[in-house]
Amino acid sequence: MPARHRTTAVSVVVLAxxxxxxxxxxxxxxxxxxxxxxxxxxxxxxxxxxDPELYAKLPETVRAAxxxxxxxxxxxxxxxxYAKEGSTQITGIDYDLGQAIGARxxxxxxxxxxxxxxxxxxxxxxxxxxxxxAMTDKKARQKSVDFVDYLNAGPGWxxxxxxxxxIAVVTDVCGxxxxxxxxxxxxxxxxxxQELCKAKGLPPIEILAFSKDSEAQLALRSGKVVADYLDEVxxxxxxxxxDGGRSFSTVTGREAVGEYSASPMGIxxxxxxxxxxxxxxxxxxxxxxxxxxxxxxxxxxVPGIGIAEATVNGALD
Numbered sequence: 001m002p003a004r005h006r007t008t009a010v011s012v013v014v015l016a017x018x019x020x021x022x023x024x025x026x027x028x029x030x031x032x033x034x035x036x037x038x039x040x041x042x043x044x045x046x047x048x049x050x051d052p053e054l055y056a057k058l059p060e061t062v063r064a065a066x067x068x069x070x071x072x073x074x075x076x077x078x079x080x081x082y083a084k085e086g087s088t089q090i091t092g093i094d095y096d097l098g099q100a101i102g103a104r105x106x107x108x109x110x111x112x113x114x115x116x117x118x119x120x121x122x123x124x125x126x127x128x129x130x131x132x133x134a135m136t137d138k139k140a141r142q143k144s145v146d147f148v149d150y151l152n153a154g155p156g157w158x159x160x161x162x163x164x165x166x167i168a169v170v171t172d173v174c175g176x177x178x179x180x181x182x183x184x185x186x187x188x189x190x191x192x193x194q195e196l197c198k199a200k201g202l203p204p205i206e207i208l209a210f211s212k213d214s215e216a217q218l219a220l221r222s223g224k225v226v227a228d229y230l231d232e233v234x235x236x237x238x239x240x241x242x243d244g245g246r247s248f249s250t251v252t253g254r255e256a257v258g259e260y261s262a263s264p265m266g267i268x269x270x271x272x273x274x275x276x277x278x279x280x281x282x283x284x285x286x287x288x289x290x291x292x293x294x295x296x297x298x299x300x301x302v303p304g305i306g307i308a309e310a311t312v313n314g315a316l317d
Contacts, residue, residue, distance in 0.1 A: 036106035037066065042099045046295050050106035051286065057279040058105060062129070067108045068276075070098055071128040073116035076213055078237045078300040079134040080111075094132040096296045097150070097287075101267075104283040115211060117183030120144040123270050130280070131268035134231060136185040137315040138263060146277045147266025149314045150284055153305045154260055155186050156232030157251040158220065158239060165226045167251050170258040171196050175203035179216030179225040182209040185263075186229050193258050221247065229257070233302050263315045264307065277312060284310040 036055045041047045055063070062068060072094060075081040080092040090111045102109035111132070114122055119131050124144055137147040157167055167173060174197035180187045187209055194204050208225055210216045216228040217238065228235070232252045239248040254260070267284075269277040287293040288310060297303045 037103070037108065040099060040103035042096055042103065042292075043295060043299060046100070046292055048100050048103035048287075048292060051104055051283070052106070054104060054279055054283050054286070055106035057275060057282060058107065059273045059275045062107060062273060062276060065107075067110045068102060068105075068130055069128045070109050070111045070130045070132050071114040071119045071122055072111050072131070072133040073119065073212075074113045076134055076231075076234055077241070078302065079231075079234065080132075093151075093296065093300050093302070094134065096299070097284075097293070098132050100287050100292055100296060101280060101283045104286055105279055116181065117211070120268070123268065126270075126272065129270050129273060129276065134234070134265055135268055136263050137266035137313065138185060139315050139317055141268070142313050142315065144271075145268035146271060147268055147313050147315070148277055148281045148284060149264040149266045149311045150307070151265040151305050152307050153231055153233045153265065154252075154254075155189060155229060155257045156235040157256060158217065158228040158230060158235040159226070159249050159251055160220065161247055161249050163249050163251060167227060167256060169255050171200055171202060173205050173227060174200070175206070176227075177206040177208055177225045179208050179210055179219045179228040181213040181216060181230065182211055184230075186231070189258065189260055190229055196258065217242075217248075227251075232257075233305055237300075237302075261316045263317065264311075266314075281310045281312055 036050050036052060039047050039049045072080045072090065074090055078092055079094045080090055083089040083091045095111055098109035098111060116133060119133060120141065122128050123131060131145060137149050159165065159167060165172065170193055180190055190205060190207050197204050208219065210219065213228065213230055216225065219225045220228050235250045239245065239250045242248055267280060269280055288308065294303055294306060297306050
Protein backbone atom coordinates (compact mmCIF):
# COMPACT_ATOMS: atom_id res chain seq x y z
CA MET A 1 0.00 0.00 0.00
CA PRO A 2 1.22 3.22 0.25
CA ALA A 3 0.97 7.65 0.06
CA ARG A 4 -0.43 10.01 -1.81
CA HIS A 5 -1.27 15.80 -2.63
CA ARG A 6 -4.44 16.36 -0.77
CA THR A 7 -6.83 19.13 -1.63
CA THR A 8 -6.76 22.51 0.03
CA ALA A 9 -9.99 21.72 1.80
CA VAL A 10 -8.51 18.57 3.30
CA SER A 11 -5.45 20.54 4.38
CA VAL A 12 -7.55 23.06 6.29
CA VAL A 13 -9.43 20.35 8.11
CA VAL A 14 -6.24 18.45 8.85
CA LEU A 15 -4.77 21.58 10.40
CA ALA A 16 -7.81 22.07 12.58
CA UNK A 17 -7.90 18.43 13.60
CA UNK A 18 -4.23 18.33 14.45
CA UNK A 19 -3.93 21.72 16.12
CA UNK A 20 -2.91 19.92 19.28
CA UNK A 21 0.28 19.05 17.43
CA UNK A 22 2.82 16.28 17.48
CA UNK A 23 6.18 16.18 19.17
CA UNK A 24 8.61 18.65 17.69
CA UNK A 25 11.96 17.61 16.33
CA UNK A 26 13.62 18.89 19.48
CA UNK A 27 11.35 16.62 21.53
CA UNK A 28 12.99 13.55 20.06
CA UNK A 29 16.49 14.77 19.32
CA UNK A 30 19.25 12.70 20.88
CA UNK A 31 22.15 14.06 22.83
CA UNK A 32 25.48 14.51 21.13
CA UNK A 33 27.52 11.42 20.45
CA UNK A 34 25.97 8.01 21.03
CA UNK A 35 24.14 8.74 24.30
CA UNK A 36 20.52 7.72 24.70
CA UNK A 37 17.99 10.51 24.14
CA UNK A 38 15.69 11.71 26.87
CA UNK A 39 11.88 11.53 27.07
CA UNK A 40 9.83 12.89 24.15
CA UNK A 41 6.33 14.37 24.10
CA UNK A 42 4.52 12.73 21.18
CA UNK A 43 1.00 13.92 22.03
CA UNK A 44 0.01 16.59 24.56
CA UNK A 45 -0.97 13.82 26.98
CA UNK A 46 1.64 11.28 25.91
CA UNK A 47 5.30 11.48 26.87
CA UNK A 48 7.44 8.48 26.02
CA UNK A 49 10.44 7.59 28.15
CA UNK A 50 13.39 5.70 26.65
CA ASP A 51 14.15 2.14 27.69
CA PRO A 52 17.89 1.53 28.24
CA GLU A 53 17.52 -2.18 27.49
CA LEU A 54 15.88 -1.47 24.15
CA TYR A 55 18.47 1.20 23.36
CA ALA A 56 21.14 -1.44 23.88
CA LYS A 57 19.47 -3.65 21.26
CA LEU A 58 20.04 -1.07 18.53
CA PRO A 59 22.91 -1.55 16.06
CA GLU A 60 25.97 0.47 17.01
CA THR A 61 25.67 2.49 13.79
CA VAL A 62 22.18 3.65 14.76
CA ARG A 63 23.22 4.48 18.33
CA ALA A 64 26.15 6.49 16.98
CA ALA A 65 23.95 8.40 14.54
CA UNK A 66 21.19 8.94 17.09
CA UNK A 67 18.62 8.71 14.29
CA UNK A 68 16.69 6.27 12.15
CA UNK A 69 16.11 7.73 8.67
CA UNK A 70 12.50 7.00 7.70
CA UNK A 71 11.02 7.28 4.20
CA UNK A 72 7.35 8.16 3.78
CA UNK A 73 5.14 9.13 0.85
CA UNK A 74 3.28 12.34 1.72
CA UNK A 75 0.35 12.94 1.70
CA UNK A 76 -1.77 9.90 2.44
CA UNK A 77 -4.03 11.02 5.29
CA UNK A 78 -4.43 10.08 8.03
CA UNK A 79 -1.22 8.04 7.88
CA UNK A 80 1.07 10.81 6.66
CA UNK A 81 0.32 14.42 5.74
CA TYR A 82 1.64 17.94 6.16
CA ALA A 83 0.62 19.81 9.30
CA LYS A 84 -0.66 22.73 7.22
CA GLU A 85 -0.69 23.99 3.66
CA GLY A 86 2.80 25.03 2.56
CA SER A 87 4.48 23.35 5.54
CA THR A 88 7.13 20.66 5.33
CA GLN A 89 6.33 19.38 8.84
CA ILE A 90 5.01 15.84 8.53
CA THR A 91 2.31 14.53 10.83
CA GLY A 92 -0.14 11.62 10.89
CA ILE A 93 -0.45 8.12 12.33
CA ASP A 94 2.88 6.91 10.96
CA TYR A 95 4.73 10.03 12.04
CA ASP A 96 3.36 10.01 15.59
CA LEU A 97 3.93 6.30 15.98
CA GLY A 98 7.44 6.68 14.57
CA GLN A 99 8.23 9.39 17.10
CA ALA A 100 6.93 7.14 19.88
CA ILE A 101 9.00 4.15 18.74
CA GLY A 102 12.09 6.32 18.39
CA ALA A 103 11.56 7.84 21.83
CA ARG A 104 11.18 4.41 23.44
CA UNK A 105 14.42 3.33 21.73
CA UNK A 106 16.23 6.50 22.81
CA UNK A 107 16.84 7.80 19.27
CA UNK A 108 15.02 10.02 16.80
CA UNK A 109 12.94 8.79 13.86
CA UNK A 110 13.63 11.39 11.15
CA UNK A 111 10.98 11.34 8.43
CA UNK A 112 11.64 12.43 4.84
CA UNK A 113 9.28 12.50 1.87
CA UNK A 114 9.88 9.98 -0.90
CA UNK A 115 7.64 8.88 -3.79
CA UNK A 116 6.02 5.58 -2.94
CA UNK A 117 7.23 3.62 -5.94
CA UNK A 118 10.81 4.67 -5.16
CA UNK A 119 10.79 3.96 -1.44
CA UNK A 120 12.12 0.40 -1.41
CA UNK A 121 14.89 1.13 -3.96
CA UNK A 122 15.91 4.11 -1.79
CA UNK A 123 16.16 1.89 1.29
CA UNK A 124 18.18 -0.69 -0.62
CA UNK A 125 20.49 2.09 -1.83
CA UNK A 126 21.19 3.09 1.77
CA UNK A 127 19.38 6.45 1.67
CA UNK A 128 16.94 5.37 4.38
CA UNK A 129 16.95 2.91 7.26
CA UNK A 130 13.21 2.27 7.36
CA UNK A 131 9.83 2.90 5.74
CA UNK A 132 6.65 4.04 7.48
CA UNK A 133 4.13 4.74 4.73
CA ALA A 134 1.00 2.61 5.18
CA MET A 135 2.84 -0.08 3.23
CA THR A 136 1.29 -3.51 2.97
CA ASP A 137 3.58 -6.31 4.11
CA LYS A 138 3.91 -8.62 1.07
CA LYS A 139 6.18 -11.61 0.51
CA ALA A 140 7.59 -9.98 -2.62
CA ARG A 141 8.50 -6.82 -0.70
CA GLN A 142 10.24 -8.86 1.99
CA LYS A 143 13.03 -9.41 -0.53
CA SER A 144 13.86 -5.71 -0.13
CA VAL A 145 13.11 -5.06 3.55
CA ASP A 146 11.97 -6.85 6.69
CA PHE A 147 8.56 -5.80 8.02
CA VAL A 148 7.52 -5.12 11.59
CA ASP A 149 3.75 -5.39 11.27
CA TYR A 150 1.79 -2.72 13.10
CA LEU A 151 -1.71 -2.22 11.57
CA ASN A 152 -4.33 -4.11 9.61
CA ALA A 153 -6.82 -2.60 7.15
CA GLY A 154 -8.35 -3.52 3.81
CA PRO A 155 -9.06 -1.61 0.58
CA GLY A 156 -12.05 0.62 -0.13
CA TRP A 157 -13.58 2.84 -2.81
CA UNK A 158 -13.68 6.62 -2.60
CA UNK A 159 -16.60 7.78 -4.78
CA UNK A 160 -18.57 10.93 -5.46
CA UNK A 161 -20.96 11.93 -2.69
CA UNK A 162 -23.94 9.64 -2.70
CA UNK A 163 -22.26 7.00 -4.88
CA UNK A 164 -23.98 8.06 -8.14
CA UNK A 165 -22.46 5.11 -10.03
CA UNK A 166 -24.19 2.77 -7.56
CA ILE A 167 -21.04 0.70 -6.96
CA ALA A 168 -22.13 -2.23 -4.81
CA VAL A 169 -20.11 -5.14 -6.15
CA VAL A 170 -16.65 -5.03 -7.66
CA THR A 171 -17.89 -5.85 -11.18
CA ASP A 172 -19.87 -2.61 -11.17
CA VAL A 173 -16.65 -0.85 -12.23
CA CYS A 174 -16.00 -3.14 -15.20
CA GLY A 175 -15.68 -1.01 -18.33
CA UNK A 176 -15.33 2.17 -16.28
CA UNK A 177 -12.30 4.35 -15.45
CA UNK A 178 -11.05 4.12 -11.86
CA UNK A 179 -8.04 5.69 -10.18
CA UNK A 180 -5.32 4.12 -8.05
CA UNK A 181 -1.85 5.08 -6.85
CA UNK A 182 0.96 3.55 -8.85
CA UNK A 183 3.24 1.01 -7.20
CA UNK A 184 0.72 0.10 -4.51
CA UNK A 185 -0.81 -3.20 -3.52
CA UNK A 186 -4.16 -1.71 -4.52
CA UNK A 187 -2.96 -1.41 -8.10
CA UNK A 188 -2.10 -5.11 -8.12
CA UNK A 189 -5.49 -5.99 -6.63
CA UNK A 190 -7.28 -4.03 -9.35
CA UNK A 191 -5.35 -5.92 -12.01
CA UNK A 192 -6.59 -9.15 -10.41
CA UNK A 193 -10.18 -7.86 -10.53
CA GLN A 194 -9.97 -7.89 -14.34
CA GLU A 195 -10.52 -11.65 -14.20
CA LEU A 196 -13.91 -11.07 -12.56
CA CYS A 197 -14.94 -8.80 -15.41
CA LYS A 198 -13.73 -11.33 -17.97
CA ALA A 199 -15.63 -14.16 -16.28
CA LYS A 200 -18.88 -12.20 -16.57
CA GLY A 201 -18.24 -11.19 -20.16
CA LEU A 202 -17.85 -7.56 -19.18
CA PRO A 203 -15.30 -5.07 -20.55
CA PRO A 204 -12.15 -4.63 -18.44
CA ILE A 205 -11.73 -1.98 -15.80
CA GLU A 206 -9.99 1.11 -17.18
CA ILE A 207 -7.27 1.48 -14.55
CA LEU A 208 -5.68 4.94 -14.41
CA ALA A 209 -2.58 4.98 -12.18
CA PHE A 210 -1.41 8.20 -10.51
CA SER A 211 1.86 8.96 -8.74
CA LYS A 212 -0.06 10.40 -5.76
CA ASP A 213 -3.42 9.34 -4.43
CA SER A 214 -4.32 13.03 -4.18
CA GLU A 215 -4.07 13.10 -7.98
CA ALA A 216 -6.57 10.24 -8.17
CA GLN A 217 -8.86 12.26 -5.90
CA LEU A 218 -8.61 15.23 -8.26
CA ALA A 219 -9.47 12.93 -11.16
CA LEU A 220 -12.54 11.80 -9.22
CA ARG A 221 -13.57 15.40 -8.60
CA SER A 222 -13.28 16.23 -12.29
CA GLY A 223 -15.16 13.15 -13.45
CA LYS A 224 -12.14 11.59 -15.12
CA VAL A 225 -12.65 8.48 -12.98
CA VAL A 226 -15.74 7.12 -11.26
CA ALA A 227 -13.90 5.92 -8.16
CA ASP A 228 -10.54 5.83 -6.41
CA TYR A 229 -9.29 2.49 -5.03
CA LEU A 230 -7.24 2.96 -1.87
CA ASP A 231 -6.95 2.02 1.77
CA GLU A 232 -10.37 1.97 3.47
CA VAL A 233 -9.08 4.07 6.39
CA UNK A 234 -7.78 6.79 4.10
CA UNK A 235 -10.98 6.67 2.04
CA UNK A 236 -13.06 7.19 5.17
CA UNK A 237 -10.80 9.99 6.41
CA UNK A 238 -10.92 11.89 3.11
CA UNK A 239 -14.67 11.41 2.77
CA UNK A 240 -15.27 12.82 6.25
CA UNK A 241 -12.89 15.78 5.99
CA UNK A 242 -12.76 17.01 2.37
CA ASP A 243 -15.03 20.04 1.94
CA GLY A 244 -16.58 19.36 5.30
CA GLY A 245 -17.65 15.89 4.19
CA ARG A 246 -19.70 17.19 1.25
CA SER A 247 -17.70 15.81 -1.70
CA PHE A 248 -17.07 12.09 -1.24
CA SER A 249 -18.55 8.86 0.06
CA THR A 250 -16.98 5.46 0.61
CA VAL A 251 -17.90 1.94 -0.45
CA THR A 252 -16.30 -0.87 1.55
CA GLY A 253 -16.71 -4.57 2.23
CA ARG A 254 -15.41 -7.60 0.36
CA GLU A 255 -18.37 -7.75 -2.02
CA ALA A 256 -17.63 -4.21 -3.20
CA VAL A 257 -13.83 -4.25 -3.24
CA GLY A 258 -13.20 -7.91 -4.05
CA GLU A 259 -11.42 -10.57 -2.05
CA TYR A 260 -8.07 -9.72 -0.52
CA SER A 261 -5.67 -11.39 1.87
CA ALA A 262 -5.31 -10.21 5.44
CA SER A 263 -1.73 -9.01 4.95
CA PRO A 264 -1.01 -6.29 7.52
CA MET A 265 0.73 -2.97 7.10
CA GLY A 266 4.37 -3.06 8.10
CA ILE A 267 7.27 -0.85 9.06
CA UNK A 268 9.86 -1.75 6.45
CA UNK A 269 13.31 -2.08 8.01
CA UNK A 270 16.58 -2.18 6.08
CA UNK A 271 18.33 -5.54 5.96
CA UNK A 272 21.67 -3.72 6.24
CA UNK A 273 21.18 -3.05 9.97
CA UNK A 274 21.13 -6.40 11.80
CA UNK A 275 19.20 -6.08 15.04
CA UNK A 276 17.22 -2.99 14.03
CA UNK A 277 13.97 -4.81 13.22
CA UNK A 278 14.15 -6.69 16.53
CA UNK A 279 14.62 -3.43 18.43
CA UNK A 280 11.76 -1.74 16.54
CA UNK A 281 9.48 -4.72 17.15
CA UNK A 282 10.26 -4.73 20.87
CA UNK A 283 9.70 -0.97 21.15
CA UNK A 284 6.41 -1.19 19.27
CA UNK A 285 5.22 -4.05 21.46
CA UNK A 286 6.02 -2.03 24.58
CA UNK A 287 3.87 0.84 23.21
CA UNK A 288 1.04 -1.62 22.55
CA UNK A 289 1.32 -3.03 26.04
CA UNK A 290 1.31 0.31 27.89
CA UNK A 291 -1.57 1.87 25.89
CA UNK A 292 0.50 4.48 24.02
CA UNK A 293 -0.14 2.81 20.66
CA UNK A 294 -3.91 2.91 21.16
CA UNK A 295 -3.76 6.58 22.19
CA UNK A 296 -2.14 7.46 18.88
CA UNK A 297 -4.70 5.51 16.85
CA UNK A 298 -7.53 7.03 18.87
CA UNK A 299 -6.26 10.53 18.10
CA UNK A 300 -6.94 9.78 14.43
CA UNK A 301 -10.25 8.02 15.21
CA VAL A 302 -9.10 4.61 13.94
CA PRO A 303 -8.50 2.39 17.00
CA GLY A 304 -10.18 -0.46 15.13
CA ILE A 305 -7.21 -0.98 12.79
CA GLY A 306 -4.87 -1.71 15.68
CA ILE A 307 -3.41 -5.14 16.38
CA ALA A 308 -2.43 -6.75 19.68
CA GLU A 309 0.97 -8.14 18.78
CA ALA A 310 3.87 -6.74 16.79
CA THR A 311 5.14 -9.47 14.48
CA VAL A 312 7.87 -9.69 11.85
CA ASN A 313 7.20 -10.54 8.17
CA GLY A 314 3.68 -11.78 8.79
CA ALA A 315 2.42 -11.48 5.20
CA LEU A 316 0.32 -14.36 3.92
CA ASP A 317 1.30 -13.82 0.28
